[in-house]
Amino acid sequence: MHDTKARAAALARLARLEARLRDLGRSRLAAIESERMRLGDDLKAIFEALEAGPFAYGAPAKPGLNRARAAHIRLDALRREEGEARRKSEGHGLRTHVAEKAAAKAAARHRDDKERKALLDLVERAIARGDASQT
Secondary structure, eight states: OHHHHHHHHHHHHHHHHHHHHHHHHHHHHHHHHHHHHHHHHHHHHHHHHHSSTSSSSSSGGGHHHHHHHHHHHHHHHHHHHHHHHHHHHHHHHHHHHOOOOOOHHHHHHHHHHHHHHHHHHHHHHHHHHHHHHHH
């Protein structure tokens, strides 16, 4: 009986940990999305400035193009990172669900064991009283 109680508690802790990891993953996804949007806006502003300004051609355009290239590389890296973070978050979500179900099942098994033991004790006391009253 103690084993089922410990198992239920351990599974509940595991479910809480996986839920925290899932939530952390979701917040990471939100941060990546925010950075990706900001970087996209920066990239758009760089190209608009290059098209409209006197720095569109020649040597003056080089710093702007380098910045645009760096922003584009970072944007690609963020897309990959977002995909990886999404997969991890979904994995934690799935493990959370499984751990919660296992914890509920272990808790139910623990309750059943306790009820079975209480019923067995009740039957044994009734039998002992019956034996005592017959003698």
